[in-house]
Amino acid sequence: MTSSTTNRRVLPSSPFQPVAPEPVEQFSVNDLLTHDRHGVGRVIGLGTHNKVHVDFGAGIQTITLPNAKVTRL
Template sequence: MTSSTANRRFLPTSPFQQVSQAPVEKFSVDDLLTHDRYGVGRVVGLGADNKVHVDFGAGVQTITLPNSKVTRL
């Protein structure tokens, strides 16, 4: 039998914090963003499953969102 965190109840008296998922930021084609490793880039395409294709000048990278290294400009 497998357990799923989506089906578990949160008990208000629990000493553990409830984990909430951060909302996924939506990007559009031609949006500018910065990445901690690749630098400044422009969104050139949108993929399935929260993926964006970003042109950083040296090449196009596919980034899965949410990503803590990505910031919208």
């Protein structure tokens, strides 16, 4: 027997309410961002599946979002 949390009823008074995922931050070409490891970079392209291509000066990196190390400037 398998159980699925998607079919379970949640009572309004329950302290265990389902948590909605945080929305993925959207970037545009030429947006500036900072990365904890790579430093400041500029978005040069948008990929599929929440990926952005960023030029950090020393090289181009592809970053998958959401990423806790990325902050928009």
